[in-house]
Amino acid sequence: MLEVRNVSKTFGRRQGQQNNALENINLTIDTSEIVSLVGTSGCGKSTLLRIISGLTQPSAGAVRLAGQTVTGPKPPAAMVFQEPRLMPWLSARENIRLALLHQPWRQQERLIDDALAKVGLSKFAAALPKELSGGMAQRVAIARALARKPSVLLLDEPFSALDSFTRQSLQDHLLGLWSALNITMVLVTHDVEEGVVLSDRVVSMQGQPGRIHSISEVTMRRPRRRADSQVQALKETIIDGLDLTASPKVATAEDRR
Amino acid sequence: MSINLTATPSGWGQAGRRRRRPALLRHTQRWLRGLLLPVAGVIIWHILTLVQLFPAHLVPPPLLILTDILELAADGALFTHIAVTGWRVVIGFALGAGCATLLAAIAGYSRHARDYLDPSLQALKAVPSLAWVPIFILWFGIFETSKVTLIAVGVFFPVYLNLLSGIDGTDRKLVEVGRINGLGRVDMVRRILLPATLPAYFTGLRAGLALGWMFVIAAELMGASEGLGFLMLDGQMTGRPSIIIAALVLFAIVGKLSDTAITAVSERLLHWRDDNFSLQEREHA
Ligand SMILES: Nc1ncnc2c1ncn2[C@@H]1O[C@H](COP(=O)(O)OP(=O)(O)OP(=O)(O)O)[C@@H](O)[C@H]1O
Numbered sequence: 001m002l003e004v005r006n007v008s009k010t011f012g013r014r015q016g017q018q019n020n021a022l023e024n025i026n027l028t029i030d031t032s033e034i035v036s037l038v039g040t041s042g043c044g045k046s047t048l049l050r051i052i053s054g055l056t057q058p059s060a061g062a063v064r065l066a067g068q069t070v071t072g073p074k075p076p077a078a079m080v081f082q083e084p085r086l087m088p089w090l091s092a093r094e095n096i097r098l099a100l101l102h103q104p105w106r107q108q109e110r111l112i113d114d115a116l117a118k119v120g121l122s123k124f125a126a127a128l129p130k131e132l133s134g135g136m137a138q139r140v141a142i143a144r145a146l147a148r149k150p151s152v153l154l155l156d157e158p159f160s161a162l163d164s165f166t167r168q169s170l171q172d173h174l175l176g177l178w179s180a181l182n183i184t185m186v187l188v189t190h191d192v193e194e195g196v197v198l199s200d201r202v203v204s205m206q207g208q209p210g211r212i213h214s215i216s217e218v219t220m221r222r223p224r225r226r227a228d229s230q231v232q233a234l235k236e237t238i239i240d241g242l243d244l245t246a247s248p249k250v251a252t253a254e255d256r257r
Numbered sequence: 258m259s260i261n262l263t264a265t266p267s268g269w270g271q272a273g274r275r276r277r278r279p280a281l282l283r284h285t286q287r288w289l290r291g292l293l294l295p296v297a298g299v300i301i302w303h304i305l306t307l308v309q310l311f312p313a314h315l316v317p318p319p320l321l322i323l324t325d326i327l328e329l330a331a332d333g334a335l336f337t338h339i340a341v342t343g344w345r346v347v348i349g350f351a352l353g354a355g356c357a358t359l360l361a362a363i364a365g366y367s368r369h370a371r372d373y374l375d376p377s378l379q380a381l382k383a384v385p386s387l388a389w390v391p392i393f394i395l396w397f398g399i400f401e402t403s404k405v406t407l408i409a410v411g412v413f414f415p416v417y418l419n420l421l422s423g424i425d426g427t428d429r430k431l432v433e434v435g436r437i438n439g440l441g442r443v444d445m446v447r448r449i450l451l452p453a454t455l456p457a458y459f460t461g462l463r464a465g466l467a468l469g470w471m472f473v474i475a476a477e478l479m480g481a482s483e484g485l486g487f488l489m490l491d492g493q494m495t496g497r498p499s500i501i502i503a504a505l506v507l508f509a510i511v512g513k514l515s516d517t518a519i520t521a522v523s524e525r526l527l528h529w530r531d532d533n534f535s536l537q538e539r540e541h542a
Pocket residue numbers: 011012019020021040041042043044045046047048082208
């Protein structure tokens with residue numbers, strides 16, 4: 001279980017000004033739950049994800065993973081950043097190895113081959129990042145996060161650079177992994193529809209400082225199709241909700257019926 | 258004119274082949290292009306001396322310089338001079354770059370160490386390096402030790418400053434990838450920090466080497482019995498400008514060769530860089 005308790009984050013700025021990025025965020029995520037974070041640009045989604053990962057400390061509040069307070073990055077959590085963040089001096093293969101260094105060599109090789117095949121880049125194992133397209137680089141980054149078979153997977157707009165076909169197949173792969181391994185997944189996305197299709201709950205955030213505006217449960221059965229009317233309806237609700245600056249509310253797919 | 262929409266594969270192949278030249282040929286071509294300017298310069302210089310634009314006892318014709326060089330080469334003195342000077346630079350460079358690397362690594366790794374080290378080094382940097390000459394001569398005498406020390410001091414600062422700024426400039430985003438993947442200290446340094454600072458390091462080494470050549474002259478002009486600097490001083494004393502210019506030419510050649518060597522190493526190690534120059538190379542390969 002992943003618990004975010006009263007988390008606030010303030011960045012210091014030049015000339016002593018302060019920038020409140022997050023204010024009083026509370027969120028509890030079950031093991032084997034997929035939660036999407038949606039919200040306007042700059043409302044603190046990436047910051048929240050970084051705090052959950054332990055890369056950044058909250059200014060107030062705490063994050064607990066399986067009952068333990070997170071004070072730094074921990075092995076069970078893997079993260080795909082908003083940018084690919086590949087080491088330009090390492091091939092695709094060696095970039096993925098970065099996530100597997102604690103394992104024996106044989107095992108590393110096998111897991112890398114697996115991971116590359118899953119994202120359709122077996123032929124590019126030896127390619128340097130400069131020889132990859134933007135979407136290919138992002139796929140290597142996804143492969144790097146998945147290779148380790150993490151129990152908590154944090155994804156910051158991982159599919160934004162991908163075409164809809166590749167995106168679809170990677171989402172399927174992700175869901176397959178999720179149902180096989182019981183991972184906790186937090187997915188930041190700017191595509192509300194994607195959030196609805198993939199997750200159990202969609203958390204919409206808003207404002208500066210960012211707050212949780214509403215949490216929508218998604219109860220439709222998987223697999224869900226984008227064109228599904230219930231998916232569309234919930235998407236509309238969430239987007240409409242974001243436009244208003246009304247008080248927080250909880251909407252579910254059932255509400256719309 | 259009609260546009261052929263069904264371009265055959267062979268058509269594409271030809272378009273590709275027209276551009277492609279063997280690597281060796283491309284390399285020689287580059288060399289030749291680089292030689293064009295010096296060769297043209299020598300020819301013009303030769304013509305100018307023929308029409309006696311300058312007095313011949315001050316500006317000797319290129320041929321005279323060549324014969325001087327050949328003469329020096331014949332009795333082996335030339336190679337001794339080059340070797341002695343080259344050796345001084347090598348030792349001084351190794352010493353200066355070695356110390357700089359060590360201190361920059363320490364100062365870059367630990368904030369604490371930097372607070373102690375950096376201010377003093379920055380202050381020493383402000384001393385013009387040639388100002389060390391008198392004290393070095395007093396301390397180390399006029400022989401090799403003082404020369405090598407002077408060169409080392411000259412090499413030290415560009416290497417130290419560039420490496421330290423390279424360490425500071427390491428992309429936080431890449432370091433975070435190491436952190437989130439639980440990299441240990443050794444892996445972090447080997448796989449992320451070291452490669453990330455390599456470009457700045459090589460910039461420093463190149464600048465340091467250039468200064469090394471500069472300082473070897475200063476060192477040899479202050480008194481030496483061998484070396485290219487001595488050769489120049491000798492030419493001045495005996496009133497033979499051709500010898501001085503011969504030494505200048507040799508400096509240019511040896512300096513250029515050493516720089517080429519460093520560049521070759523750095524190109525091998527930094528082939529992953531995605532700069533505009535290497536992009537052009539790739540597209541025309
Ligand atoms: N390292 C930082 N230093 C200072 N301020 C920061 C830093 N990172 C984020 N911020 C601030 O925190 C706020 C939230 O940023 P964040 O990157 O979390 O937004 P986001 O919701 O992920 O936006 P986007 O959808 O555009 O990626 C912004 O106002 C930003 O200026």
